[in-house]
Amino acid sequence: MSEPLLSVENLKTQFFTEEGTVRAVDGISFDVHEGEIVGLVGESGAGKSVATSSLLRLVESPGEIVDGEVTFKGRTLIGFEEGPEGELRPSEEMLSNEQMRTEIRGREIAIIFQDPMESLNPVFTVGGQLREFIEINRELDKKAAKQEAIDMLREVGIPDPVARYDEYPHQFSGGMRQRVLIAMALACQPDLIIADEPTTALDVTVEGQILDLVEELQEKYGTAFIWVTHDMSVIAEIADRVNVMYLGEIIEQADVEEIFYETMHPYTVALLDSMPRPDETVDALDPIKGVMPEAINPPSGCRFHSRCPEAREVCTEVHPEPRDLGESAERHNVACVKYDAFDVGYQESRPLQTEATGGFSAGFAGRQGGEVDE
Numbered sequence: 001m002s003e004p005l006l007s008v009e010n011l012k013t014q015f016f017t018e019e020g021t022v023r024a025v026d027g028i029s030f031d032v033h034e035g036e037i038v039g040l041v042g043e044s045g046a047g048k049s050v051a052t053s054s055l056l057r058l059v060e061s062p063g064e065i066v067d068g069e070v071t072f073k074g075r076t077l078i079g080f081e082e083g084p085e086g087e088l089r090p091s092e093e094m095l096s097n098e099q100m101r102t103e104i105r106g107r108e109i110a111i112i113f114q115d116p117m118e119s120l121n122p123v124f125t126v127g128g129q130l131r132e133f134i135e136i137n138r139e140l141d142k143k144a145a146k147q148e149a150i151d152m153l154r155e156v157g158i159p160d161p162v163a164r165y166d167e168y169p170h171q172f173s174g175g176m177r178q179r180v181l182i183a184m185a186l187a188c189q190p191d192l193i194i195a196d197e198p199t200t201a202l203d204v205t206v207e208g209q210i211l212d213l214v215e216e217l218q219e220k221y222g223t224a225f226i227w228v229t230h231d232m233s234v235i236a237e238i239a240d241r242v243n244v245m246y247l248g249e250i251i252e253q254a255d256v257e258e259i260f261y262e263t264m265h266p267y268t269v270a271l272l273d274s275m276p277r278p279d280e281t282v283d284a285l286d287p288i289k290g291v292m293p294e295a296i297n298p299p300s301g302c303r304f305h306s307r308c309p310e311a312r313e314v315c316t317e318v319h320p321e322p323r324d325l326g327e328s329a330e331r332h333n334v335a336c337v338k339y340d341a342f343d344v345g346y347q348e349s350r351p352l353q354t355e356a357t358g359g360f361s362a363g364f365a366g367r368q369g370g371e372v373d374e
């Protein structure tokens with residue numbers, strides 16, 4: 001395969017709080033190839049937003065990117081090297097803050113957030129904001145930028161864009177505002193758009209329309225996307241490759257068909273079981289047992305062990321690094337010691353009583369009624 005557009009290696013971001021160090025993103029690695037839609041999925045608190053804002057170096061104090069390498073089109077967005085005392089310090093190749101602001105963000109990599117009102121100024125017209133953004137970033141004169149803004153509004157499916165150009169953000173519905181943000185993201189023809197749960201607040205029909213639009217635009221412009229969501233059905237609809245995150249780590253990574261048809265990690269299985277499917281009634285839904293532990297003191301061994309229906313004692317001891325266990329040519333990385341390749345004695349290890357097996361809190365009806373298979 002060709003060189004990836006974006007490559008992320010061992011990225012770590014931590015928050016230094018009074019309660020302790022929050023290991024929000026704890027050594028994640030993944031690639032994004034040109035024109036590909038890469039999903040980042042996981043429950044609330046998994047570290048998805050911190051991961052995406054780290055890519056653009058938008059982490060705010062007390063957060064800090066502490067390790068890792070991120071390259072984009074051959075340029076180093078994040079890089080570390082060893083200093084004289086063996087400490088890690090930003091590498092010389094790393095782009096300056098100024099370069100990130102003027103050359104990367106918005107122009108090469110655009111970001112779309114969940115709440116359009118955070119990105120749109122309520123006191124200016126939608127068209128005016130889009131026009132100004134285009135004027136600044138594409139060095140077009142006012143008239144050409146206005147025409148381009150109207151074309152972009154039409155492109156993202158806003159009816160009667162000439163009239164709506166002069167309206168204010170509050171005059172747009174949630175779905176229409178999200179379309180405006182997509183227009184803004186596309187305005188500089190970036191190679192990559194990062195979308196952090198942009199459709200979560202919308203109702204399902206509108207969400208579906210936005211996802212259709214994104215697919216259309218992706219085909220037309222060849223823009224790559226990183227799509228953040230907690231919703232596996234969104235992943236099914238638009239992603240080409242998928243990264244499943246749990247407590248700061250990517251625990252499974254594969255092509256979208258593999259994730260759904262050759263699911264390997266018990267957490268991914270649980271995520272899929274908790275997702276409504278057209279061929280099942282709502283009664284068949286099986287929410288993931290327990291809550292995700294804190295990222296301050298993550299559980300030893302596999303971080304999912306406390307909620308895993310298949311956990312054994314060895315899972316509390318060995319912390320698995322993801323390995324390619326797939327049958328196909330494409331990588332299928334999994335971090336779970338139940339697979340023989342890890343060879344840490346899972347089969348001989350004693351099954352654990354966990355929240356998922358009903359072994360924790362009294363009166364908690366676990367899916368398997370307290371029984372562990374075998």
Ligand SMILES: Nc1ncnc2c1ncn2[C@@H]1O[C@H](COP(=O)(O)OP(=O)(O)OP(=O)(O)O)[C@@H](O)[C@H]1O
Nearest residue numbers: 015022024043044045046047048049050051230295
């Ligand atoms: N400013 C902060 N200070 C301390 N901890 C933080 C801060 N921002 C995020 N975190 C912690 O980092 C971890 C990851 O948070 P993040 O927002 O990335 O999760 P997420 O996967 O995006 O969740 P959601 O689906 O709810 O958006 C969480 O444990 C969160 O509490």
Ligand code: NI
Nearest residue numbers: 048049050196
């Ligand atoms: Ni988030």
